[in-house]
Amino acid sequence: MVVCFFSIIGSTAMSYLIIKKSTDEQSVTEMQNKFEALMKTLDYAVSHTNITQGKDLVNILQNEIYEISDINKHDVILYDLQGNYLVSNKELNLVAQKKIPHETLMNVLESDKRVDVQEYDQKVGSNVTSSYMILRNNMLEPIAIVYFPFYHNDNIYAGAFNKYVQYIILVNLFLILLSIWLSWVISKNLTKTITRISELITRTTLFGREMKPIKYFQNDELSGLVKSYNKMIYQIEDQKMLLANKEREEAWREMAKQVAHEVKNPLTPMKLLIQNFERKFDKNDPEIDQKVRNLSRSLVDQIDLVATVASAFSEFAKLPPKNDESFNLKEELENLVRVFNDDGNIYFHANKDMMPVRMDRIYLSRIFTNMITNAKQAVSEQRKSIINIDAELFNKKIIIVIEDNGIGIPKDKLEQIFEPNFTTKNSGMGLGLTMVKKMIEEYKGEISVKSEEGKGTKFTIILPTNV
Known part of the structure; x- marks a missing residue:
């Protein structure tokens, strides 16, 4: 749009200068042709006899000057060599200039060529070129000065310019609308491609998901x-x-x-x-x-x-071979909780009655048996043990939170919780959580832990339903 705007301004200014120059050149050419035709007619009129300046010229041209003016369709005024009015196709009282200005007269007498004087006629409201040239007889003696007023009508090129500007504006408006549409189409396709590439790049992670190259066959x-x-x-x-x-x-x-x-x-x-x-x-x-x-x-x-x-x-x-099957995860977790809930301190909540999942039942049992056992063993002597298990199905993913109010895990040991030989208990190999993480990652899941020493621990497991 900015380019089109400057295009309108530039083309309009350039067009104005070109049209004005062309019109001025056309006016000069037209004036030249008319003046030459007038001088030829006058030369022809005085060539039949040897005319001297003064009354002889007036007597000869008194009647012919009207015919000369009609043929050339222009006013003709003759002055003597002193710049005084002699004869014209117009009445004397209609002739505005009765005498040639002295400075112009000197220039005309000293030159063998036409002398043009640019003026502005306030009565007509137009520019006028006053052309003067010496008229000679058969003996090439100067006998009079021919005055030829040529009026320039600036409205001619102004009207043409206005019409041209209208066309320019219409064409550029069309170009602006076309450019807006093209920009919208191009930007839509470009942003669509960039968005797709951005989504693929956003999915790129170092672990957990296979990274795939982008298939793009355009050469741009x-x-x-x-x-x-x-x-x-x-x-x-x-x-x-x-x-x-x-x-x-x-x-x-x-x-x-x-x-x-x-x-x-x-x-x-x-x-x-x-x-x-x-x-x-x-x-x-x-x-x-x-x-x-x-x-x-x-x-x-x-x-x-x-x-x-x-x-x-x-x-x-080596993990045992998987035997995936579809079942309701809520029912499986309820059965597991029922086995471990001898003291009645394990509370299970689910946001859906039906939580379909496809995985190995043994894997699931081993994962949550280990998690619940760890929560039960993390009991604090200062308060009664409470274990909350929340399961939520959201967007084809099951989020399971296991939270206890036990002794917690020290901050300096929290990062080592999933390492093979790490344990906070007096007995055990420290392989339980390592196995849990390994089994969860087998199903493209995630496990994370938050803990505060003396307040408890919260494990969050995210499993895809794979259904």
Whole structure:
């Protein structure tokens, strides 16, 4: 619109100058042609006899000057060489200029060419070009001065200019409307493409969702952006693989340390028991049978502990195969709560009676068995334990909040809560929440924790329905 606005101003100004110049040139050409035709007619009229200046000229041209004026369709006025009025096609009282001004007269007498004087006639309200030229006889002697007034009608080019401006405005209005429509179409398509690209870029996350390149087949300004984005996607995927391998190696390393530590714990008392039994062994001891049974029982207990460590490690290393099925999550959670709610301190709430979900029932049971067990074990001695479980179905996602009023988790340990070998309890391998997180992420879900020491802990689990 700004371009069209300046286009109107520029084209209008340029058109005014061009039309004015063209009109002035046309007026000059028209005046030149009329003056030449007039001079030829006058030359022809005085060429039949040898005329001298003065009354002879008046007598000869007195009658012919009317015919000359009619032929040329213009006023003709003749002055003598002193600038005094001689004869004209008009009555004497209608002739405005009875005598040529002295300065103009001198210029005419000194020049062999036409002398033009630009003036403005207030009576007519128009510019007038007064052309003067010496009239000569057969002997090329000057006999009179011809005065030829030519009026310029400025309204001619003003009217043409006004009409041209009207057309210019109409054309530019059409161009403005066309440009608005084109701008709307182009901007709509552009913003639509940018919005789609923006949505795809917004979905890009380092974890949890596979990053997909943008399919864009047009060769325009946005193709470079899309190519750069797709290149970045491939680089991020490579970095994710490297990071995943590094994290996996680190997890195995930490797990190996934990398993080694847990295995060493029962081996030490087993060694001491055997050494002590060997040192005090007496086959004649009447209680030898009982001592052998006690030794065997102690060794079996320690061996069972090693087996427990191995089983826990095996479970962490490989999740059981999934057997997904569709069921009502609310009913499953109600059954789980019913099993653990011996003390009547677990409260379950759901915003829908029907919460369809598709996942493995065993996975779900293991997730919430671990979560409820942790909440029950976090009981505070200062108050009665209360556990609230809220489930909400919203936009094809189920949000489950498990909140207790237990002892809470210290801030410095909150970031380690999902690490493989971390635990705040005196017993256990510290694999429970690690397994929970792993199973939730298997279904593209999320788990987060908030806790305040001495007030309680709140876990938030988000699971897609996958239905």
